[in-house]
Amino acid sequence: MKRVYMDANATTPLLPEVLEAMRPYFIERFGNASSIHQQGQQARAAVEHARESVAALLNCRPAEIVFTSGGTESDNMALFGLMQQGDHLITSSIEHHAVLHAAEKLRERGMEVTFLPVSSEGVVDPQEVRRAIRPNTKLISIMMANNETGAIQPVSEIGRIASEADIYFHTDAVQAAGKLPIDVQSLRCDLLSISGHKMHAPQGTGILYVRRGTQLEPLFFGGAHERQRRAGTENLPGIVGLGKAAEVACAALTDGTIERIKALRDRLEQGILAEVEDTGVNSRKVARVANTTNIYFDNLEGEALVIALDLKGLSTSGGSACASGATEPSHVLSAMGLPPARARASLRFSLSKLNTEDDITFALEIIPQAAARLRELAPVNAGTLG
Template identity: 65%
Template sequence: MNRIYMDANATTPLLPEVFEAMRPFFLEHYGNASSIHQQGQHARAAVDHARESVARLLHCRPSEVVFTSGGTESDNLALFGVLSPGDHLITTSIEHHAVLHAAESLTSRGVEVTFLPVTPAGLVEPAALLAALQPNTRLVSIMYANNETGVIQPIDALAGIAHAGGALFHTDAVQAGGKLPLDVSAHGFLKDVDLLSLSGHKIYAPKGIGVLYVRRNVRLAPMFHGGSHERQRRPGTENVAGIVGFGKAAELSAEWLKSEGPAHLTALRDRLEQGILSQIEETGVNGAGAQRVSNTTNIYFDHVEAEALLIALDLKGLSVSGGSACQSGATEPSHVLTAMGLGAARARASIRFSLSKLTTEEEVDQALALIPAAVAHLRELSPTYHKNVATLV
């Protein structure tokens, strides 16, 4: 069985070019980047080169790039590193749990938190942010692209409102990295973003490595205490191989974004989406009408339990997801979809398809040959579906 992978928002495959760049730093060049001998200096040069590559992707200074263990740490470092008791944080009801749970923890430390609602399309309205600002609002944290629906937020407008209100702005860009241009320079689209989180395994680099962009002059308290690594913002011996992999993936992402890659991936996503909607009744796209990243579609299949459908598809060789991989096995419906106004039944009937740069047209067509039969079989077992059909007749 040739397996088809359509769960790239959970993790992307490691590109061969990235692995080859990393390989020497597992075996031959194993020095500690903080050592002053030759082996250490070779490792330090590799870390510096990777930092420069990430800086070029973000259009920022290398000194503004902080390497972390992944997106979760980057999000936590942004929030805990900036906020103090008495401060006010504004975030949204659709954030990744790395932000939501951090925000909940901050309330126990004396930080006031406001969770903004979203529209049925999954968008944060700028007027809602403006109304939520307070004199003590220290930080606004709003994700760039949603991990479940792919919906893109108007970050430029939202960050501008935060700055006008005297607050810093953080965006979880984990699902935007490698899919959307990220320009935090003075003239860039994200010029008002002060902190930005990325994760290596979402841009075809390895798991266990991430980045937090910290704009110059933003004071950031470290979460850990130890050495003076990462300009005293993130202590701990550098994961040299992982950092090298992230740097290489950043270079490849920059090249891909300038190519026809994004348009090609969008066409594949649309082919899959339109094929499903045209072949299967009582389906729809969650987040339809909003701008979405090129690889993601979240589709509901009424009268079907998403968990049963993804198992059925997995047995047929198609890997998809019911939502965030970090919440796999959760009994509650997606907090993202319920925040968008979906009822529990429809939220539980929703499947996320997230393609990768390696997805082919043939794989999309194979998926379209598998999905209708799987849905039809499960609906045959659904009493709500038969009741609905009887009502229509």
């Protein structure tokens, strides 16, 4: 059976060139980058080359890049590494759980946290950020692009507000890296998180950008790795893969790749809205990353549609998450004010560099059929908004 993958915001496959770059570091060049013999020197050179490649993607100094195990660790390092008793954190209600749950844990430990609301389109108002600032505000953490809707947040303006108030600013750029140009200088951010497997690097890799002079307490203790900011022997093949993926991402920002993906996304979106009744796009009125659309299918359950499409060969994801065995509405869509039924009826389609026109044709053949069949089978009021 033909299979088409449209869940790139969950994870992406390795690009062939990324795998080839990694291959020697599993067997021939296996050294520990902390060793001073030849194998160690080869490993260190590979790590530093990757660091330079990631720094080029962000327009920062290589020394400001800390390699981590992924976006979750990077987000946790940013929040727990800065916040102390008596400090105040400002974040938003649509952040990834790596930030939300970390913020909740900080609050349990006695720190103050403000969770900002968002508009009906899923965007943070910078003036809400400004109004939330207190004398003890230590950190503002607002994502660059939302993982469910793709909505781009006004991080440049928020960075300016934070800088003027002399407050640290962190942005989770996991869903923006490789899709949007990122310049940490113009953003005026102090910390920025990236996850490798969202941009065709291997799972279990990521970085935290830490602006020079930022005093960050480490999460791990042991050796003096990563300039004493992240103890533990470096994941050599993974870091090499992340570096190569960063080089590919840099090129994609200027070679037409992003425009091609956006055209595919727009064709998919327009085709679904034209062929399937009672559908609409969440966050459709605001700027979104090029690869993402989040579409609601009223009068059906999104999870059922995900399963039906999967059986037909199309991999996508719902706008809801599974918690304690029960399907709960997405916290992002709920924060936008969507009724629970519509939030549960929403699906996210997220494309990667590997998707093609044929993939869109395939998807547009099976999605209308699957949606119509489910609506025939379901009770009339199963997913209505009433």
